Amino acid sequence: MSDIYSNPIGHWVVIAVAMTLLLFVVLTATAYTVWFERVALGRIQRRPGPNRVGPFGLMQLAADGVKLAFKESFVPEKTDKVLYVAAPAIAVAAAFLAWAVIPIGLWYNVQYWIADVNVGILVVFAVSALNVYAIVIGGYASNNKYSLLGGLRSAAQLISYEMSLGLALVPTFMIVGSLRLRDIVEYTVHWGPYVGPIPLIILTPVGFIIYLISAVAETNRAPFDLPEAEQELIGGFLTEYSGLKFVMYYLAEYVNMITVSALAALLFFGGWFLWVVPPVFAFLLKVVLFLFLYIWLRGTFPRLRYDMLMRLGWKVLLPLAMLNVIVTAIILVAVEG
16 A cells, blocks of 8 residues: 555645644634633632533533624724734734644654654744734734734733743753754653653753743733733723634634643653653643643732833843853753763
8 A cells, every 4th residue: 555645645635634633622722721711710719710601611612702703893994904804813823833843642652743843943933923913913903002002012022032932942952952842852861770751841940930931921921911901001902803803812822822831841841751641641731730820820910010021021031041051051061071
């Protein structure tokens, strides 16, 4: 029997099936991440949370999705119609494109991915950076001065924390010697009688702390949710969006949450390796724990002021990330020497 990958048509069929499957899984995970957040915040704040539609409120997200999909979508006068529609589409596309290179351990020695490129993490950074354009264009196209200001300061926030986020991962790449996400997960050490993969947080704890803080800021989540600070700039860049276009921004935010949680599991916590736990369940457990951390932060910390946000990014995290790279390089040279 001929290999399906030797046939160009068969190759593209496999890719199309993989992308469809991934889209379904990520969309379902996103919906129930919203449910998980509402339930967890309800418990943290001592209120019921979603409990009306379906058992334990499990169908509440379906009801909300149908309601928002059919909700009237107004368009302000004198907007740039093309950019106004393109902005949320860019946000969603950028959020899903990152999953093209993220590997998922399904079973022992069985992994799933769409593209196993040797610079996978750079691809994630490249497509994630498009979120800046989605926010700025959305604020500009709305024909609202407050939305424009919200978009501009959101762009400043994302660009500021992207630098710290990228530098936080450099020590990991230096230790592993690869930018391929699968290589990072499968990084093996020989420590005495133990030979096998390890969670890289053991070797780069400072990098993980910087990554965690920067990732929360990158996804515009509390306490760094300045793009949606209603007290300061009405609703930020989202002010003039409603209906399905608003849902697209909302969807992109939660997909990005899952993405950075998956990357944290892959880069620092051994991906799908967890003793005798089957890989798919180990990976899912780690992602869920990081999502809960996101929710816990939202229910615990107050929002930072904008000057505090920028000071933390430029004066604390960025110098610390640069110092972490230098110290890691010195240690690697000393060990190899």
